[in-house]
Amino acid sequence: MCPLWTALALGWLPLSLAVDLEPQMASITFATNNPTLTTITLEKPFCMFNASNLGNVSYEVNLYVMENSGSVRYAVIKNNRSFPINSTFQETAGGQRAPYKAASFILPQCGDLPNLDEAGDVSKVAEILSAYLVRVGDNGYCSLNPNFKGTCNPPLTRATEYRFKYVLINPSSGFVEDQTLWSQPIRTNQISPYLEIDTWPGRRSGAMIVITSILSTLVFFLLVGFAAAVIFSFVSMGSSDLETQHESQISQEVVPKAQGSSEPSYSSVNRRQSLDRAEVYSSKLQD
Amino acid sequence: EKGSPTVVGLLVLGNIIILMSGLALFAETVWVTADQYRVYPLLGVSGKDDVFAGAWIAIFTGFSFFVVASFGIGAVLCHSRGMLLTYLLLMLIVYVFECASSITSYTHRDYVVSNPALITKQMLTYYNAPTSQGQELTRFWDRVMIEQQCCGTSGPLDWVNFTSAFREATPEVVFPWPPLCCRRDANFNPLNEDGCRLGHQDYLFTKGCFEHIGHAIDSYTWGISWFGFAILMWTLPVMLLAMYYYTIL
Numbered sequence: 001m002c003p004l005w006t007a008l009a010l011g012w013l014p015l016s017l018a019v020d021l022e023p024q025m026a027s028i029t030f031a032t033n034n035p036t037l038t039t040i041t042l043e044k045p046f047c048m049f050n051a052s053n054l055g056n057v058s059y060e061v062n063l064y065v066m067e068n069s070g071s072v073r074y075a076v077i078k079n080n081r082s083f084p085i086n087s088t089f090q091e092t093a094g095g096q097r098a099p100y101k102a103a104s105f106i107l108p109q110c111g112d113l114p115n116l117d118e119a120g121d122v123s124k125v126a127e128i129l130s131a132y133l134v135r136v137g138d139n140g141y142c143s144l145n146p147n148f149k150g151t152c153n154p155p156l157t158r159a160t161e162y163r164f165k166y167v168l169i170n171p172s173s174g175f176v177e178d179q180t181l182w183s184q185p186i187r188t189n190q191i192s193p194y195l196e197i198d199t200w201p202g203r204r205s206g207a208m209i210v211i212t213s214i215l216s217t218l219v220f221f222l223l224v225g226f227a228a229a230v231i232f233s234f235v236s237m238g239s240s241d242l243e244t245q246h247e248s249q250i251s252q253e254v255v256p257k258a259q260g261s262s263e264p265s266y267s268s269v270n271r272r273q274s275l276d277r278a279e280v281y282s283s284k285l286q287d
Numbered sequence: 288e289k290g291s292p293t294v295v296g297l298l299v300l301g302n303i304i305i306l307m308s309g310l311a312l313f314a315e316t317v318w319v320t321a322d323q324y325r326v327y328p329l330l331g332v333s334g335k336d337d338v339f340a341g342a343w344i345a346i347f348t349g350f351s352f353f354v355v356a357s358f359g360i361g362a363v364l365c366h367s368r369g370m371l372l373t374y375l376l377l378m379l380i381v382y383v384f385e386c387a388s389s390i391t392s393y394t395h396r397d398y399v400v401s402n403p404a405l406i407t408k409q410m411l412t413y414y415n416a417p418t419s420q421g422q423e424l425t426r427f428w429d430r431v432m433i434e435q436q437c438c439g440t441s442g443p444l445d446w447v448n449f450t451s452a453f454r455e456a457t458p459e460v461v462f463p464w465p466p467l468c469c470r471r472d473a474n475f476n477p478l479n480e481d482g483c484r485l486g487h488q489d490y491l492f493t494k495g496c497f498e499h500i501g502h503a504i505d506s507y508t509w510g511i512s513w514f515g516f517a518i519l520m521w522t523l524p525v526m527l528l529a530m531y532y533y534t535i536l
Contacts, residue, residue: 032486032493033447033463041485120489125479129487140460155460194411194449201401208393211516215386218523226379229530233368236534 021048022181023063023164026133030119037189038155039137045166047110049178059107059177060169064099065136066092068161068185075099077167078176084167089143089154095162102136102153107168136164137188161185294532298363301525302356308518309352315510316345324503328427332420333409335399338504341392341511348385352518355381359529371533378526382519389515396508400501407440411451414465421452428496429467437496438468443486445495468492 026034026041034041045061062084064077077099078084085101092100108114114131118124135153142152156162163185168178319342330336355377362370399405413424432438439445446453446464453465462484469483470490477483482490 029488030485032443032488032491034486036447036463037459039460119482119487122478125482125487125490129482129485133485135485189447191450191454192448194408194451197404197408197411197449199405199408201397201405203401205393205397205401207512208390208397211393211512212390215389215516215519218519219383219386222379222382222523222526225527225530226375229375229534230372232534233536 019048019050019178019180021045023166023183025186027116030116030129030133033189035186035188036137037158037191039135040156040162040164040186040188041133041135042164042183044105044108044132044134045180046108046113048166048180049107049168057171060171061105061107062101062167062169063103063105063134063136064165064167065102065156066095066099066163066165066182068163069096072163072182075182077165077179082175084169084174084176089152094154094157099165101151103134104151105134136162156188158188159190161187294528294535295363298525298528298532299360301521301528302359302363305518305522305525306353306356306360308514308521309349309356311349312345312514312518313349313353315514316342316349319507319510320346324499324506325427325430326500326503328423329406329409329500330395330399330504332413332424333399333405335395335405337391337395338399338507338511341388341395342507344384344388344391345511345515348381348388348515351377351381352385352522363529363532366536368533368536371529371536375526375529375533378522378529382522382526385515385519389512389519392508392511392515396504396512400497400504403440403495403497406497406500407445407449410440410445411449411453414451414453415456416452428465431496431499432465432467432492433471435496435499436470436492437494437499438464438492439495440497440500441495442493443468443491464491 023045024043026043028034031041042063049059062077066072066075075098076085085099087098087100089095089100089102092098094100108131114128116128116132119128137153137156139153140155142148142150143154164183166180167176169175170177320339322339327336327339330338355374358370359374359378362374409424410428413421414428415421415425443464446468447459463486466477466480466483468491469477469480470492471477477490479487479490486493
């Protein structure tokens with residue numbers, strides 16, 4: 001038991017000197033579009049630094065930004081007298097060579113956190129957003145202005161990975177008091193041309209296939225059925241014509257005996273009359 | 288055996304159903320062409336408006352079904368071969384047209400709403416573009432985004448992840464998405480412009496409009512294609528029976 005406890009105690013010892021937390025991206029509820037092409041929105045360091053060290057003094061926090069590269073492990077944010085560095089965006093080529101100071105603000109007190117649920121209230125939203133968020137790359141003008149004094153926070157480069165670090169500054173001595181870890185690399189957004197969107201619908205929907213194939217088949221059946229019906233009726237009409245011809249020949253043989261006439265037109269009229277008569281008879285029979 | 292009463296009865300019943308559903312199809316496709324959801328510009332701009340072409344054909348065929356089926360009832364009751372042959376011919380023509388309407392409509396629905404890519408691309412190409420098509424589509428999207436409380440096709444990030452005519456005019460730092468994506472108060476002022484620009488969910492419509500558009504086009508297509516399909520399925524046996532009746536007449 002004893003060695004385990006010592007190991008644990010020793011393990012905690014170095015951590016108590018520096019915070020083992022890292023800057024986080026803001027909640028997606030607050031920033032739907034994060035990271036953007038040129039900005040990354042972070043949460044301010046709420047209760048990240050050990051509260052027991054802090055009195056009522058308002059501490060200052062510096063935010064350092066650096067492009068993600070192999071040298072991030074050796075990146076220093078304080079000089080050898082323990083003062084925080086003040087390098088700017090231009091001096092470090094946008095964080096490529098070394099971290100630069102992107103923002104500096106008063107450490108939010110752990111006691112008075114903004115109530116994030118109240119952000120829906122229009123009268124409070126501006127206050128809550130500024131208390132909760134820090135936008136890296138927000139200031140598009142300071143880098144263009146040669147007379148600009150203070151911390152410049154110019155837009156980041158698109159499609160580039162950045163790392164961030166919060167550093168706590170003691171207000172009375174100006175020394176670096178504490179710092180977070182470097183954050184995980186966060187990549188700025190990349191814009192792609194709309195012409196590259198593939199609009200091919202891909203696989204056809206099942207419904208379309210069902211409708212098309214079934215309907216085509218049905219039309220085919222109908223056409224075949226129609227053709228069959230017409231042909232069949234012609235054939236049967238032809239055969240019935242033959243039958244009626246035979247009948248008429250028979251009746252012609254009979255009729256001249258009765259009426260002494262041999263005109264073919266007359267006989268056909270006669271036949272129609274007899275057919276009509278037959279119809280009348282049959283309908284009477286049905287009744 | 289001239290026209291057994293069962294066959295005649297079935298034919299009359301079948302044709303009554305056809306003529307009634309023909310009228311219903313007519314009415315429904317009139318509703319479609321009236322375009323209550325007002326999505327026509329969306330289809331018209333990219334030339335995929337044959338969903339509506341299907342509807343116009345179905346107006347014609349719906350009414351034709353009504354007329355021809357009425358005629359068919361007469362033909363069956365008169366036991367007239369000539370009338371029945373005319374009925375069959377006309378019905379066959381109407382049948383083919385109705386098939387065309389059904390298939391066209393559904394095929395073009397697939398082009399437009401089987402995935403959001405086409406509508407997204409079209410939105411990015413034309414929204415804010417200084418052409419007449421651009422104006423038409425800009426009006427369409429403005430109206431839909433306000434009425435449906437949505438933004439972009441799949442969401443506001445459509446405007447951010449792709450270049451667009453809108454992006455050329457408005458850099459992302461100025462406004463990442465059209466200001467009509469911002470939630471507004473009763474007087475139509477944005478609730479909070481900064482919150483909207485940042486993308487806070489209480490100040491920005493985070494839902495995409497594709498659901499609404501897809502729903503509109505789907506309901507049109509259902510009316511034209513599936514209802515037409517159902518009528519055709521019913522018409523087939525009736526016509527086959529009429530053909531049989533024609534052969535025995």
